[in-house]
Amino acid sequence: xxxxxxxxxxxxxxxxxxxxxxxxxxxxxxxxxxxxxxxxxxxxxxxxxxxxxxxxxxxxxxxxxxxxxxxxxxxxxxxxxxxxxxxxxxxxxxxxxxxxxxxxxxxxxxxxxxxxxxxxxxxxxxxxxxxxxxxxxxxxxxxxxxxxxxxxxxxxxxxxxxxxxxxxxxxxxxxxxxxxxxxxxxxxxxxxxxxxxxxxxxxxxxxxxxxxxxxxxxxxxxxxxxxxxxxxxxxx
Amino acid sequence: xxxxxxxxxxxxxxxxxxxxxxxxxxxxxxxxxxxxxxxxxxxxxxxxxxxxxxxxxxxxxxxxxxxxxxxxxxxxxxxxxxxxxxxxxxxxxxxxxxxxxxxxxxxxxxxxxxxxxxxxxxxxxxxxxxxxxxxxxxxxxxxxxxxxxxxxxxxxxxxxxxxxxxxxxxxxxxxxxxxxxxxxxxxxxxxxxxxxxxxxxxxxxxxxxxxxxxxxxxxxxxxxxxxxxxxxxxxxxxxxxxxxxxxxxxxxxxxxxxxxxxxxxxxxxxxxxxxxxxxxxxxxxxxxxxxxxxxxxxxxxxxxxxxxxxxxxxxxxxxxxxxxxxxxxxxxxxxxxxxxxxxxxxxxxxxxxxxxxxxxxxxxxxxxxxxxxxxxxxxxxxxxxxxxxxxxxxxxxxxxxxxxxxxxxxxxxxxxxxxxxxxxxxxxxxxxxxxxxxxxxxxxxxxxxxxxxxxxxxxxxxxxxxxxxxxxxxxxxxxxxxxxxxxxxxxxxxxxxxxxxxxxxxxxxxxxxxxxxxxxxxxxxxxxxxxxxxxxxxxxxxx
Amino acid sequence: xxxxxxxxxxxxxxxxxxxxxxxxxxxxxxxxxxxxxxxxxxxxxxxxxxxxxxxxxxxxxxxxxxxxxxxxxxxxxxxxxxxxxxxxxxxxxxxxxxxxxxxxxxxxxxxxxxxxxxxxxxxxxxxxxxxxxxxxxxxxxxxxxxxxxxxxxxxxxxxxxxxxxxxxxxxxxxxxxxxxxxxxxxxxxxxxxxxxxxxxxxxxxxxxx
Numbered sequence: 001x002x003x004x005x006x007x008x009x010x011x012x013x014x015x016x017x018x019x020x021x022x023x024x025x026x027x028x029x030x031x032x033x034x035x036x037x038x039x040x041x042x043x044x045x046x047x048x049x050x051x052x053x054x055x056x057x058x059x060x061x062x063x064x065x066x067x068x069x070x071x072x073x074x075x076x077x078x079x080x081x082x083x084x085x086x087x088x089x090x091x092x093x094x095x096x097x098x099x100x101x102x103x104x105x106x107x108x109x110x111x112x113x114x115x116x117x118x119x120x121x122x123x124x125x126x127x128x129x130x131x132x133x134x135x136x137x138x139x140x141x142x143x144x145x146x147x148x149x150x151x152x153x154x155x156x157x158x159x160x161x162x163x164x165x166x167x168x169x170x171x172x173x174x175x176x177x178x179x180x181x182x183x184x185x186x187x188x189x190x191x192x193x194x195x196x197x198x199x200x201x202x203x204x205x206x207x208x209x210x211x212x213x214x215x216x217x218x219x220x221x222x223x224x225x226x227x228x229x230x231x232x233x234x235x236x
Numbered sequence: 237x238x239x240x241x242x243x244x245x246x247x248x249x250x251x252x253x254x255x256x257x258x259x260x261x262x263x264x265x266x267x268x269x270x271x272x273x274x275x276x277x278x279x280x281x282x283x284x285x286x287x288x289x290x291x292x293x294x295x296x297x298x299x300x301x302x303x304x305x306x307x308x309x310x311x312x313x314x315x316x317x318x319x320x321x322x323x324x325x326x327x328x329x330x331x332x333x334x335x336x337x338x339x340x341x342x343x344x345x346x347x348x349x350x351x352x353x354x355x356x357x358x359x360x361x362x363x364x365x366x367x368x369x370x371x372x373x374x375x376x377x378x379x380x381x382x383x384x385x386x387x388x389x390x391x392x393x394x395x396x397x398x399x400x401x402x403x404x405x406x407x408x409x410x411x412x413x414x415x416x417x418x419x420x421x422x423x424x425x426x427x428x429x430x431x432x433x434x435x436x437x438x439x440x441x442x443x444x445x446x447x448x449x450x451x452x453x454x455x456x457x458x459x460x461x462x463x464x465x466x467x468x469x470x471x472x473x474x475x476x477x478x479x480x481x482x483x484x485x486x487x488x489x490x491x492x493x494x495x496x497x498x499x500x501x502x503x504x505x506x507x508x509x510x511x512x513x514x515x516x517x518x519x520x521x522x523x524x525x526x527x528x529x530x531x532x533x534x535x536x537x538x539x540x541x542x543x544x545x546x547x548x549x550x551x552x553x554x555x556x557x558x559x560x561x562x563x564x565x566x567x568x569x570x571x572x573x574x575x576x577x578x579x580x581x582x583x584x585x586x587x588x589x590x591x592x593x594x595x596x597x598x599x600x601x602x603x604x605x606x607x608x609x610x611x612x613x614x615x616x617x618x619x620x621x622x623x624x625x626x627x628x629x630x631x632x633x634x635x636x637x638x639x640x641x642x643x644x645x646x647x648x649x650x651x652x653x654x655x656x657x658x659x660x661x662x663x664x665x666x667x668x669x670x671x672x673x674x675x676x677x678x679x680x681x682x683x684x685x686x687x688x689x690x691x692x693x694x695x696x697x698x699x700x701x702x703x704x705x706x707x708x709x710x711x712x713x714x715x716x717x718x719x720x721x722x723x724x725x726x727x728x729x730x731x732x733x734x735x736x737x738x739x740x741x742x743x744x745x746x747x748x749x750x751x752x753x754x755x756x757x758x759x760x761x762x763x764x765x766x767x768x769x770x771x772x773x774x775x776x777x778x779x
Numbered sequence: 780x781x782x783x784x785x786x787x788x789x790x791x792x793x794x795x796x797x798x799x800x801x802x803x804x805x806x807x808x809x810x811x812x813x814x815x816x817x818x819x820x821x822x823x824x825x826x827x828x829x830x831x832x833x834x835x836x837x838x839x840x841x842x843x844x845x846x847x848x849x850x851x852x853x854x855x856x857x858x859x860x861x862x863x864x865x866x867x868x869x870x871x872x873x874x875x876x877x878x879x880x881x882x883x884x885x886x887x888x889x890x891x892x893x894x895x896x897x898x899x900x901x902x903x904x905x906x907x908x909x910x911x912x913x914x915x916x917x918x919x920x921x922x923x924x925x926x927x928x929x930x931x932x933x934x935x936x937x938x939x940x941x942x943x944x945x946x947x948x949x950x951x952x953x954x955x956x957x958x959x960x961x962x963x964x965x966x967x968x969x970x971x972x973x974x975x976x977x978x979x980x981x982x983x984x985x986x987x988x
Contacts, residue, residue, distance in 0.1 A: 047267070049487055050496040051496055054502070071537040075534065078533040079530040080530055111871050114864065115871060116864075119903075121904070125922075188871075310918070310926045317842070320928055425786070430786060437787075458881045460808075462889045511793040512796070515794055526878050605892070
């Protein structure tokens with residue numbers, strides 16, 4: 001900020017400017033459509049903008065002081081030590097001295113929910129209602145609430161072809177998850193789905209041992225299951 | 237010249253002039269003939285910039301309407317690749333930003349620069365060339381985006397050939413502006429000139445940086461690209477459009493009401509704090525993203541520090557207008573410009589707060605941001621440019637505006653349109669943001685339940701209190717994404733309605749500009765004011 | 780403020796400060812970031828895109844997917860991204876997106892809008908070609924109430940001549956004797972979407988989560 005090098009001699013309260021030229025009806029009587037009309041917007045102009053010299057109010061300077069103080073505090077608190085490998089907004093993570101959050105034992109229902117949202121929800125929808133008639137529901141589904149072995153097989157190796165669920169006909173395919181999900185993951189997600197009371201499901205939970213056994217028993221399976229095959233194995 | 241024979245001022249009684257008023261009259265005549273020379277030199281290039289700007293404004297509005305309708309009616313115009321949302325929307329942004337906003341701004345800037353430096357534009361033919369090249373750039377760039385040659389990076393979608401043309405054209409205009417500044421008549425340099433100087437110097441710098449470092453083989457590795465990208469994205473507004481808009485406000489408010497600007501000291505404080513802080517604000521677009529925390533933090537601080545220039549500039553503008561609100565009743569220019577100045581204050585306050593993590597968390601990624609962007613680029617910048625064009629064009633063409641009624645239609649449609657759009661998208665975006673984060677239940681569901689049991693009014697109130705009371709309550713399961721989408725759709729419908737309103741205003745404006753350029757329409761010789769009682773206008777200026 | 784050179788100097792210096800802060804500094808700070816080697820194989824995390832995936836990425840850019848879809852799972856306070864299942868990281872251990880994930884992205888597409896869901900890890904959430912193709916052709920078939928436009932121009936609707944094509948769409952209603960076949964562009968785009976899968980852990984000191 002610098003003082004003006006040439007303080008304007010303008011008084012603080014300038015004289016009232018010349019009134020603008022208004023070509024009122026009376027002026028138009030002569031109807032001079034000539035240079036004067038061409039220049040009339042320019043002729044009636046007010047003078048060019050000038051500067052007034054009101055002082056900067058004290059309250060403004062106070063606010064700015066406070067803002068700058070706040071800025072310093074915010075920088076100190078949230079800048080993560082100016083490191084390139086700190087991304088978290090919370091300063092606590094940095095100053096607690098922990099390099100990473102301690103591995104908490106994950107609650108199986110929580111784990112199941114995570115796996116469901118990360119792997120199943122795109123088709124079956126986050127609320128488990130599916131997208132009829134393309135993708136069947138899991139909430140209140142007769143298949144989900146029946147035999148657990150059937151669901152384990154579907155998740156492990158996938159599913160394809162026509163099937164009737166809750167009276168509605170579906171004909172689509174589901175990919176296999178045997179390679180992607182471990183036994184405890186499959187157990188967790190199936191338990192989450194089957195015991196989810198909010199969805200109207202009330203079947204039993206599934207243990208990792210059960211999944212391991214099913215995986216063992218079906219290890220030679222290379223193609224997705226069909227409804228007919230599954231009904232042969234586990235009953236209608 | 238017969239023009240000099242017109243009665244020029246009050247206080248002339250017969251042939252007797254007191255010496256004071258005589259000197260004033262002579263001085264005024266001298267100034268007027270100087271202005272006439274300047275305006276004559278600017279006429280062709282500035283009118284070319286203005287005419288093209290209005291053409292692009294109409295194209296941009298049509299593209300905007302198509303994109304807006306597509307958001308709530310996704311089956312609208314889907315069979316052609318060039319009409320898909322992901323091409324029409326960037327085409328809209330580029331056309332209004334580089335077609336309308338830039339061309340209107342550059343025309344205004346050149347005229348302001350010449351007027352304030354008190355020298356005519358030298359070799360206006362080169363600037364005409366720049367305007368033609370700029371048009372070719374916008375046309376080919378937009379065609380390129382629609383044809384599928386978009387770079388896919390927000391704000392710099394134009395293919396390299398269009399970018400190159402725009403850059404050369406801009407460089408020409410900037411060199412001309414800076415040359416004019418160098419040739420200025422000795423004396424005081426007014427605050428508008430600082431802003432114009434800044435924007436002509438800053439914009440090529442950001443444009444070259446972002447093009448080289450994010451859109452060519454020289455691009456930097458990984459997420460720092462996005463820091464550069466948004467440093468540019470925010471600076472297009474911050475150091476290009478905003479300075480041009482502020483320069484116009486700083487010129488037009490004191491000019492129209494004939495008063496000095498409130499405080500030179502506030503001008504200095506406002507300009508230098510803007511120069512220092514605005515261009516630090518870019519990385520607030522990355523809050524929570526995969527970039528180092530300090531980057532977001534410095535940008536949040538930069539954005540909050542923007543309170544300094546914004547409060548300062550607001551004081552300076554509004555205190556100048558204060559006590560002269562009567563003029564708003566008459567002058568179209570002042571009404572648009574003061575609307576813009578007020579929108580600038582609001583949008584800047586909002587923008588600073590939105591950079592804070594606590595506000596950014598729910599509002600980032602939602603339509604709330606879109607509302608904010610439109611208030612800035614439309615409510616502030618575009619309205620100021622409308623005002624500037626209403627002031628400048630009659631001086632260049634020699635024709636007065638043909639219809640006060642159409643100006644009134646223009647003002648009220650766009651003012652109500654943008655205000656409604658801002659409110660609608662802000663509310664819709666807020667609901668969207670809260671639903672994307674923790675909230676027990678979507679607002680749509682709560683409304684349905686509560687209004688069924690409690691009736692419309694109390695049901696709505698209960699639903700709202702449940703909704704906002706539930707924010708931050710940790711949820712077992714987030715609200716499904718598609719439910720969030722569903723709750724935004726009514727707001728998107730209203731937004732399309734406001735778009736139609738604004739489109740009507742633009743049609744009125746385009747008609748006025750066309751009539752003015754062709755010298756058509758109702759012939760009048762006085763200024764076109766909203767109200768025709770000339771005495772009242774005179775009195776409002778003398779308060 | 781009447782002295783031109785001083786004005787210029789001020790305008791230059793204020794601007795250079797931010798250029799150093801927001802352009803130069805982060806690029807320098809993260810310039811040594813490397814993809815991580817996977818033990819016992821020649822692969823890295825993340826891996827470079829294949830040719831087909833890059834072609835798909837070009838379509839993603841061309842058709843402006845980025846205007847509705849972000850590609851960043853936020854962490855820390857913004858845990859809702861993780862709760863929605865959008866996080867990166869191995870199964871059951873979701874994490875936020877980190878700069879490592881973007882090493883091969885040219886340009887990086889973090890995005891600023893979530894009119895549609897985040898896609899940083901869509902390949903991990905949905906690895907089924909058929910779903911992606913159906914969704915591109917008519918988003919309402921897979922996601923009821925979606926406002927995504929149909930990308931039917933990436934498909935060819937043609938009369939069946941002889942045998943039906945092996946890759947014809949199965950779930951999309953079409954009049955008898957006709958079939959809907961994805962073009963090469965559609966397949967490339969799906970290949971890119973499926974490659975958006977950052978299912979690996981990254982050790983990041985100080986990042987908490």
